[in-house]
Amino acid sequence: MSKPKSNNAKTISVALTLCLVCSVLVSAVAVGLKPAQLENARLDRNKNILVAADMYDAESDTQDDVAERFKDFDIEIIDLNKGNYVDDATLADAGIPDRNAYDASQATKNQALSDDLGNDDPAGIGRKPKYAKVYVKKDDAGQPEVVVLPIQGYGLWGTIYGFLTLESDMNTIKGISFYEHKETPGLGARIEEPEWRAKWTGIQSYDENGNVATGVTKAGNPKDNWVDGISGATLTSRGVSNMIQFWLGEQGYKPYLDMLRKEGGQTVDTAETQANQSKQTAQPKTELAAKLPVANGKEA
DSSP states (O other): OOOOOOOHHHHHHHHOOOOHHHHHHHHHHHHHHHHHHHHHHHHHHHHHHHHHHTTTOOOOOOHHHHHHTTTTTEEEEEEEOOOBBBOHHHHTTTTSSSSTOOHHHTTTHHHHHHHHOOOOOOOOSSSESSSEEEEEEEETOOEEEEEEEEEEESSSSSEEEEEEEEESSSBBBEEEEEEEOOOOTGGGGGSSHHHHHHHTOOOOOTTSSBOOOOOOOOTTTOOOOOOETTTTOOHHHHHHHHHHHHHHHHHHHHHHHHHHHTTTOOOHHHHHHHHHHHHHHSSOOOOSSSSOOOOOOOOO
């Protein structure tokens, strides 16, 4: 009695059907989870903005606390070259229909919305967005109390993303946070540690001539108004230093910060004097007793 012949066509058909069904299921799950993923990314980003502004306690704050506290911030779009706020009409003409959905990192992939830095690119970002999103918390008089600035630059293994917060004088650093990077755990990844981030608090961004006056030194080589680098993470420390100097410089937020100081009747010189007076009267801060986890990242 002869054995039945195998049906290769039927086998292939069944395999293709299974592949099709599985791919449809995977796609459906991905599509279904995308809104939740985007919401989690938004919450993480908002939380990290509060971390940089010293407005978040990892041990006690909830998502509701983050959402409520974040309402204190105004989201603004600025022209990085001119330093002014940009209205919706100008954004629409530039091809940005929704200011809340604008992502400066994505804009660097669009030639119409970014400029090629060529060889003048110390932060290693390739292209600079023409517009940036900033977060401003105002006081009761309507004046900027703190300004949170998104920053990015190349570290050792990839781009580091974070936020830098300046106080009302637009010169004194209030805090810094990093929410995405590929740095080496235990070495470059220590930029997330509260102890290292705390070293930035009170640092002056500019000297009396308006030049960027801070950065990260080589580990073990302290320098006044600079932050000591991380031992064993020279390239990461250098990357953070280049990033800070780029975004505080003329190609970054300096035109915008100069505009805010001008509106507030300040100069870098007077801001530095006020900061020094504040340092002399302020009580010394104690070191953090424990390492708090750094949160990842009003984004609508």
